[in-house]
Amino acid sequence: MSRGGSGGRQRVKTARGRTAASTRWLERQLNDPYVRRAKAEGYRSRAAYKLIELDERFGLLKGVSRVVDLGIAPGGWSQVVRRQAPKAAIVGIDLLPTDPIDGVTILQMDFMDETAPGLLADALGGPADLVLSDMAANTVGHTQTDHLRTMALVEAGAYFAGEVLRPGGAYVAKVLAGGADNDLVAMLKRMFATVKHAKPPASRKDSSEWYVIAQGFKGVQPDRE
Numbered sequence: 001m002s003r004g005g006s007g008g009r010q011r012v013k014t015a016r017g018r019t020a021a022s023t024r025w026l027e028r029q030l031n032d033p034y035v036r037r038a039k040a041e042g043y044r045s046r047a048a049y050k051l052i053e054l055d056e057r058f059g060l061l062k063g064v065s066r067v068v069d070l071g072i073a074p075g076g077w078s079q080v081v082r083r084q085a086p087k088a089a090i091v092g093i094d095l096l097p098t099d100p101i102d103g104v105t106i107l108q109m110d111f112m113d114e115t116a117p118g119l120l121a122d123a124l125g126g127p128a129d130l131v132l133s134d135m136a137a138n139t140v141g142h143t144q145t146d147h148l149r150t151m152a153l154v155e156a157g158a159y160f161a162g163e164v165l166r167p168g169g170a171y172v173a174k175v176l177a178g179g180a181d182n183d184l185v186a187m188l189k190r191m192f193a194t195v196k197h198a199k200p201p202a203s204r205k206d207s208s209e210w211y212v213i214a215q216g217f218k219g220v221q222p223d224r225e
Helices: 020-030 033-041 048-058 076-084 116-124 143-164 182-191
Strands: 066-070 089-094 104-108 128-133 165-175 192-198 210-217
Touching (some): 048 210, 066 116, 076 089, 089 116, 116 143, 128 143, 165 192, 182 192, 182 210
Parallel strands (some): 066 089
Antiparallel strands (some): 165 210, 192 210
16 A cells, blocks of 8 residues: 555555455545544444434434344444444344444344344333334345335335334435435335435445434324225
8 A cells, every 4th residue: 555645645556466456445444434433433344424414413313222234244333323322222234244343132033134124122121212124135236126126125124113113213224326216205104204315424425325304203003996
């Protein structure tokens, strides 16, 4: 590695066996202030700051006692919840392995498995105050297909939220550029008092991700076709 230009920006030499794309990714990581901050503050990923910023804007973690983290790996969001609400019960799920987090119950399985919602609810031990979803479908490079796959996860998360949230609870989910589609927004508005979209500053400007924030659960179950 070498330092180049003004401002101390680090540049990465293309090593044997490393593609130009991976070199650009590594260089971006090395020069990302959120990556450096995450390492300094003990968070597993820069994504932790997305939740921190969303919480600062929407007050998501104030007074929570039970939280579900869908797509928990590598664990940055649950780390934030633990620090902001140390007494809260937290249950997470991910298909990928996640290193243990003190005070967090982690299920390694596919959230779309028909048994997953019941196992999450049992582990939680009572109604949730907040359901978080940072899940994203594996992309295939086709914009419309990728959007549909991600929206299917968001919708599945919303159905689950309708089953486990206490009245007044909230659901936060990652969506792609353009936000949630009209049908999903309409469903969330039937379920929640407010539905908004936000792109936290920690979300890279060139990223297509946004978040839908649904607050004030009415106790209304979503319609199932």
